[in-house]
Amino acid sequence: MKLEDKIVIIQKYFDEILPDVGCELTYKSDYGFLISVMLSAQCTDKKVNKVTEPFFEKYKSLEEINALSLEEVEESIKSLGLYKNKAKNLKGIVHELSTRFNGKVPSDKNELMSLPGVGNKTANVVLAELFKIPEFPVDTHVNRVSKRLGLAKESDDVLTVENKLKKEFEKENWIKLHHQFIHFGRYYCKAISPSCKTCKLQGICSKTLQN
Numbered sequence: 001m002k003l004e005d006k007i008v009i010i011q012k013y014f015d016e017i018l019p020d021v022g023c024e025l026t027y028k029s030d031y032g033f034l035i036s037v038m039l040s041a042q043c044t045d046k047k048v049n050k051v052t053e054p055f056f057e058k059y060k061s062l063e064e065i066n067a068l069s070l071e072e073v074e075e076s077i078k079s080l081g082l083y084k085n086k087a088k089n090l091k092g093i094v095h096e097l098s099t100r101f102n103g104k105v106p107s108d109k110n111e112l113m114s115l116p117g118v119g120n121k122t123a124n125v126v127l128a129e130l131f132k133i134p135e136f137p138v139d140t141h142v143n144r145v146s147k148r149l150g151l152a153k154e155s156d157d158v159l160t161v162e163n164k165l166k167k168e169f170e171k172e173n174w175i176k177l178h179h180q181f182i183h184f185g186r187y188y189c190k191a192i193s194p195s196c197k198t199c200k201l202q203g204i205c206s207k208t209l210q211n
């Protein structure tokens, strides 16, 4: 099957089963969202929300968070994996936003990536969600689904997967598709026991075709 035909089938199916999906991280401020995305590395969004909701309810401004000691931040986020490193990054982000960016989250990718703990994926998520700048962030779900559907090779790194997806799909659909890929990977095409029996992409899926 030609790649263009596959792309049409995937988009049609995602629009059918996931017509209106968005980010599952809850947030009330731009800096809160940036911090939540940084905290979500190797963690579920649900776990992050459980930590960030009471944290930002208690500390309502960058100034209040800035005044916390590293130990206090660690205590607040200790249920998350890698919390010691994440606490350092959280402190660093708040300090940098306050001192270099006038308290605002920058909309420039290089500036975002100059913040502690903010890599390519986190920057892309922030650009797409807060500034509606077309990006196609590749997390573990997007990576897995792309490879199962033959849109990328098993050996491709995440940056290569991102570039392939950007080439294959229309720019205007990147943000929506990124959410659809994540939801499809999280709830249907799961890492273990994917719902292949009811999946209409069986005919183009390398995983099903191998079985």
Ligand code: SF4
Pocket: 148, 149, 188, 189, 190, 194, 195, 196, 197, 199, 200, 201, 202, 205, 206, 207, 208
């Ligand atoms: S057939 Fe199974 S592995 Fe393939 S895309 Fe569907 S759920 Fe995922």
